[in-house]
Amino acid sequence: MDIKNTLQSFSTMTYSARQQFMGQNGDWMLQEMLTHIGSPDAELRDKLIYRTFIDILSDNLLSTEQIQYLFDTAISDDFLYLNIGEEMTDSVFTRSFSALLVASILAKDAELLILHDDRLQIFFQKIGRFLLLEKDTRGYVQDKGWAHSIAHGADLAAMTIKHPKFDLQHAPLILHALKLVTWKDIVFVNDEEERLINIIEALLARNYSEEALIEFVEQVFDKFEMHLVTQGYNDAFFSGRTCTLNVMKTLYFALKMNNLAPKLQNTIYGQVAKWLKLGA
Template identity: 40%
Template structure:
């Protein structure tokens, strides 16, 4: 098996402004090695080299359709996107989070070129929701190991799923339920996870989701947090979930305002935030 040092050296030798450094590579072997180390705890190797290389070789057409299908199928398997899913505060989160980014890259490429089978795309869309529903490690930046950012990366994948032409609009409510779970988690977010989740909502609206669905969902979300306060008082659980809710609603409000969308949803958010000020 290739060592981390040799893989680093090979990846640093790639120059995306000079195709000659790439086209003569054995890309089948290279992408296998990159997948092997996709969850490395070395942030330079994982983030700056492996992910960045995947970004360029996928978007600049260095990989053929068979290679991208291989990447997708591998990153979706139990040893990657779902490796030790449900665990917290261990290094498996890096494999899950960075696998989700690679899946998003391939799905985004397929959105434009359509080379994946319909069954594969549908499986990927289902997996994007399943992943966010089951991820328990919500750390953003991890000292000495760099970004995990699992919820943000998972949101990027879910966003690509919604944008795909094979996304079924009847899944809109299921997507919103997935986002709800991410907001009402025990951890208060500090690394702009809410902004990435909101991008999914905007994509749903662009897929012509009825705005009343969003308005009602926002109202139900607020009611759920209010019920937590009624049951548990001003507990740490309430404050963390209420913090996430308020940050999310404020960010959603202004995103909708800037896009000149969601008039009724914005009015509902105003009502919720005003009510919270009176508590």
């Protein structure tokens, strides 16, 4: 069977027909979907494989063993971390869409609580590495569709924080990655900021310390001073400054519109005003 044709056919099946198909061919189809999760064919990767993963998770068409297998495979070095650090190569599609798959599995497991605790805890301890190490910042890739690895990594980090078994002691590792993600020698242009601030909103929803987030914001802006002292006004400073300010402004308005964390709002406002020299 050809996986593309199979998924096209699967998308038109009734629920009962899907159940029967998964009972007979589910393991084969899942393996093929994983094999091609990073395909440069946007239709196969995004419109068929990713959407089918969402459908079969939402419709409870997977066994506990299959969900665990997908999770263990997707978080591995051959998927979520495949060749991480590379730029401008097709490996980004495997990393990026593995991130989306893991986020979807975590959302489902938040309801079911079936994933093995020991594997979850190992994953929680490492999650900050993805945004920290990912260097391929492309959004839409001509002829290949969306890569968007930074945005998908942000989605994964936010969903990880929302998981009921996530221990907030791991939050500083995610915040460290968030602090540095804006210093990748590029200014984001595909709404990555809106996805990145979901990390902060997820922490607030878990009652994470507002004081700790204020300290995080102060450290974010301390990096401006540190860069100027060590490297001066170079291209990296201006791209990092602009990208960081864009994220912080987006966060400020999100907090203000939702009446969240007033002290954090004030800290962000003061720092943004300082570095934009407002009122100077």
